[in-house]
Amino acid sequence: xxxxxxxxLRVSVETEQGTxxxxxxVDLVVNEGEIHAIMGPNGSGKxxxxxxxxxxxKYHVDGGSITLDGENLLAMTxxxxxxxxxxxxxxxxxxxxxxxxxxxxxxxxxxxxxxQPSIRTWGKEVTEAMKNLRMDSSFKDRNVxxxxxxxxxxxxxxxxxxxxxxxxxxxxETDSGLDVDALKIVAEGVNRAKENTGLGLLxxxxxxxxxxxxxxxxxxxxxxxxxAEQGGPELADRLENEGYDRFLADAASPSQA
Amino acid sequence: xxxxxxxxxxxxNSDRSDSPDHSRxxxxxxxxxxxxxxxxxxxxxxxxxxxxxxxxTVTGQELEWKHTPVAKLTPLTAGELDGSPLPIEAxxxxxxxVEWIDRDDSRIxxxxxxxxxxxxxxxxxxxxxxxxxxxxxxxxxxxVNRAGLGDAPRAAHxxxxxxxHSRGTVVLQNSGRALLSENVEIVLEEGxxxxxxxxxxxxxDAIHLASHFSEVGRDARLKHVVVSLGGSVVRINPSTHLxxxxxxxxxxxxxxxxxxxxxxxxxxxxxxxxxxxxRVSYKGALQGVGAHTVWVGDVLIRPTAAGTDSYEQNRNLxxxxxxxxxxxxxxxxxxxxxxxxxxxxxxxxxxxxQLFYLQARGxxxxxxxxxxxxxxxxxxxQKIGSPALEARLQDAIEAELLVGEVGR
Ligand SMILES: Nc1ncnc2c1ncn2[C@@H]1O[C@H](COP(=O)(O)OP(=O)(O)OP(=O)(O)O)[C@@H](O)[C@H]1O
Ligand SMILES: [Mg+2]
Numbered sequence: 172x173x174x175x176x177x178x179x180l181r182v183s184v185e186t187e188q189g190t191x192x193x194x195x196x197v198d199l200v201v202n203e204g205e206i207h208a209i210m211g212p213n214g215s216g217k218x219x220x221x222x223x224x225x226x227x228x229k230y231h232v233d234g235g236s237i238t239l240d241g242e243n244l245l246a247m248t249x250x251x252x253x254x255x256x257x258x259x260x261x262x263x264x265x266x267x268x269x270x271x272x273x274x275x276x277x278x279x280x281x282x283x284x285x286x287q288p289s290i291r292t293w294g295k296e297v298t299e300a301m302k303n304l305r306m307d308s309s310f311k312d313r314n315v316x317x318x319x320x321x322x323x324x325x326x327x328x329x330x331x332x333x334x335x336x337x338x339x340x341x342x343x344e345t346d347s348g349l350d351v352d353a354l355k356i357v358a359e360g361v362n363r364a365k366e367n368t369g370l371g372l373l374x375x376x377x378x379x380x381x382x383x384x385x386x387x388x389x390x391x392x393x394x395x396x397x398x399a400e401q402g403g404p405e406l407a408d409r410l411e412n413e414g415y416d417r418f419l420a421d422a423a424s425p426s427q428a
Numbered sequence: 429x430x431x432x433x434x435x436x437x438x439x440x441n442s443d444r445s446d447s448p449d450h451s452r453x454x455x456x457x458x459x460x461x462x463x464x465x466x467x468x469x470x471x472x473x474x475x476x477x478x479x480x481x482x483x484x485t486v487t488g489q490e491l492e493w494k495h496t497p498v499a500k501l502t503p504l505t506a507g508e509l510d511g512s513p514l515p516i517e518a519x520x521x522x523x524x525x526v527e528w529i530d531r532d533d534s535r536i537x538x539x540x541x542x543x544x545x546x547x548x549x550x551x552x553x554x555x556x557x558x559x560x561x562x563x564x565x566x567x568x569x570x571x572v573n574r575a576g577l578g579d580a581p582r583a584a585h586x587x588x589x590x591x592x593h594s595r596g597t598v599v600l601q602n603s604g605r606a607l608l609s610e611n612v613e614i615v616l617e618e619g620x621x622x623x624x625x626x627x628x629x630x631x632x633d634a635i636h637l638a639s640h641f642s643e644v645g646r647d648a649r650l651k652h653v654v655v656s657l658g659g660s661v662v663r664i665n666p667s668t669h670l671x672x673x674x675x676x677x678x679x680x681x682x683x684x685x686x687x688x689x690x691x692x693x694x695x696x697x698x699x700x701x702x703x704x705x706x707r708v709s710y711k712g713a714l715q716g717v718g719a720h721t722v723w724v725g726d727v728l729i730r731p732t733a734a735g736t737d738s739y740e741q742n743r744n745l746x747x748x749x750x751x752x753x754x755x756x757x758x759x760x761x762x763x764x765x766x767x768x769x770x771x772x773x774x775x776x777x778x779x780x781x782q783l784f785y786l787q788a789r790g791x792x793x794x795x796x797x798x799x800x801x802x803x804x805x806x807x808x809x810q811k812i813g814s815p816a817l818e819a820r821l822q823d824a825i826e827a828e829l830l831v832g833e834v835g836r
Contacts, residue, residue, distance in 0.1 A: 225788050228780070253790035265785040269803025269810075275789075278799065282790035314803070331789065 173203040173240055173256070175224075175339045175371060180235035182216075182223050193219045195396040196235070201339060201371045208374045208382060208407060211393030212415045217375045218262055220393075221343040224373075225259040226252050239339065254283055256338030260328035260345050267315040272327070273297070275315045276334060283335050300333045304360050321348040329360040333367075340364070341373040346381035358384030379411040394418040471696060471726045471760055476541040480552045483545035492544045495722040495754050497690055500661055504609040504637055505546045509583035511553035517573040523564025524596060526572075528556040535559055535587050539613040539669070540641030547639040550609040553583035561589045562596035562622060569597045569814065576604030584610035590620035590648070597623040597814055603658070606634040613641050616648035618672075623651040625812060629824060630659035640666040644675035644704075653812055654681040654710075656691045657824055663722075667696035670704035670733070679708045681723075682808040682821075684828045685751070687716030694724040695740070699733035708740035711808050713801055715828075717750035723773075725757045729766060737767040744775035745804055747797075798829050 744753035786796035
């Protein structure tokens with residue numbers, strides 16, 4: 172069984188004012204087939220955790236470890252991590268001018284699998300996946316994320332999740348900016364991916380509403396670069412009613428090491 | 429991966445230096461109507477003459493030469509040129525005529541008048557001009573293949589005329605060796621729709637100076653595309669006179685400069701009639717020590733040109749250290765009554781976020797770079813409108829990228 176393990180992770184970024192410590196010792200274990208929701212207020216370090224797992228060069232790991240099935244992810248390049256089975260659905264997907272979606276998807280699929288996808292089935296698979304996500308087939312010929320609306324960008328992320336079939340996916344605020352219909356469509360896509368591949372999920376979100384459609388096994392409350400509390404789905408309900416105030420009071424103490 | 433941004437600013441656009449982050453291409457877009465820009469020169473007042481002797485010896489101090497390695501160009505600016513017809517191949521097609529014409533033919537001189545010495549030298553020296561006339565309303569494509577013009581300094585003159593309401597594409601395809609100065613006159617009569625593509629895939633030591641002059645008639649549309657990939661010094665200067673109401677011009681360019689290459693283009697759009705429209709878009713990639721590109725975009729909106737709609741942009745992708753991209757937009761607006769006039773200019777490194785996004789999908793850094801560059805340049809190639817030529821140019825660009833990787 173696959174497992175993604177984050178241990179005592181400490182991460183900082185270089186800012187104009189000097190080094191800023193963001194993650195201050197994060198521990199997480201995500202097993203294959205599990206859904207972990209990570210919830211927390213703005214600026215608590217959720218995206219930092221997501222980017223660090225994916226290997227964004229901006230974030231410096233000062234301590235701790237991230238392993239996938241015991242393998243040290245931190246020693247791998249960004250693309251090697253993806254090929255090892257990791258996927259990050261980004262909070263703000265990037266536009267890539269002049270690169271058509273079809274070309275991009277085929278290139279990514281080839282890179283992940285190490286072989287070209289079958290000409291016979293790939294086209295159908297893409298068409299089917301797009302249909303499920305209610306994406307018009309004209310998106311195939313458009314440039315990656317260029318001129319996509321916020322919701323279209325998020326669907327395009329889930330399209331990739333379904334087609335690339337990772338072992339673990341980190342979804343960074345995939346729900347934000349979606350209306351109810353789009354939220355349902357995206358949630359269906361995530362559930363479908365899980366059903367089909369049994370992947371493990373780290374679902375980063377600000378709000379509880381997506382958890383109505385995707386049921387988490389565990390909920391972690393993220394505050395000031397740490398997991399402040401964890402529990403089952405009932406914790407999400409509590410957050411829905413109480414907000415983060417209870418945790419923020421605790422975190423008000425000086426955070427700079 | 430977060431390499432520093434190498435930005436070449438020019439005095440003409442002080443507005444670019446206010447933001448240090450040019451690493452994200454496209455981040456410096458603005459359409460401010462150009463009111464904040466001080467033109468470095470008044471383009472409308474530039475000297476012109478058909479006689480080479482009317483121009484002073486080129487020193488490199490002149491506005492039109494100051495970015496160019498003039499020492500290498502002496503044979504073309506100061507020497508004697510062989511003006512005999514170029515050894516070209518051109519296919520005759522229905523709907524177009526291709527012929528050599530004499531110097532005193534009335535078709536010559538309808539669009540152009542030299543503004544610098546190499547151009548005047550070519551004008552003074554050519555013996556016969558190649559005349560291409562597009563006549564039919566059904567779109568035609570004329571390919572002129574100029575392969576291997578040799579080492580001797582030469583002059584050439586070409587006249588492309590699109591008769592009223594005709595449609596066509598003329599491709600000047602250049603390869604092999606050359607030491608050439610030339611003028612190309614392009615005339616669009618009323619309602620004509622013409623595409624002119626000049627492709628420079630010269631050998632490494634070739635030197636090519638060209639002035640393209642176009643005259644766009646009433647409600648006519650010109651699409652002009654410059655593709656410069658090969659050659660030691662290549663300078664293509666397209667200028668367009670929108671002299672009749674409703675004229676429309678698109679000036680596109682794509683270039684890829686390798687180690688030691690100098691690729692230059694000085695654009696001039698002269699809005700001289702009401703309701704004329706221009707779009708200028710040039711994109712380039714630079715790779716290797718001494719790769720140097722120059723883009724100057726002069727747009728002049730005369731008092732006669734009420735309702736002008738104009739936009740120009742130049743973007744450069746600096747792929748390695750040691751490259752230099754000069755990018756100088758100039759807007760000169762002489763009427764308050766315009767529909768729009770804007771410009772954008774940005775030169776920067778790879779967008780790290782684009783590379784990260786692609787790598788996060790398993791694509792290797794090398795492949796990700798290739799995808800991004802090809803995508804960046806293909807935006808222009810896609811506009812040519814000739815599928816076979818587009819496909820061939822995409823491959824040529826791909827080959828340029830691979831050449832660079834060997835040396836990396
Ligand atoms: N490159 C950076 N430079 C400076 N500060 C940064 C940088 N990246 C992140 N930070 C800071 O680190 C903190 C955590 O940011 P992060 O984006 O991880 O938060 P988040 O929990 O994802 O917030 P949100 O809910 O708004 O998405 C914030 O205070 C942010 O300003
Ligand atoms: Mg975030």
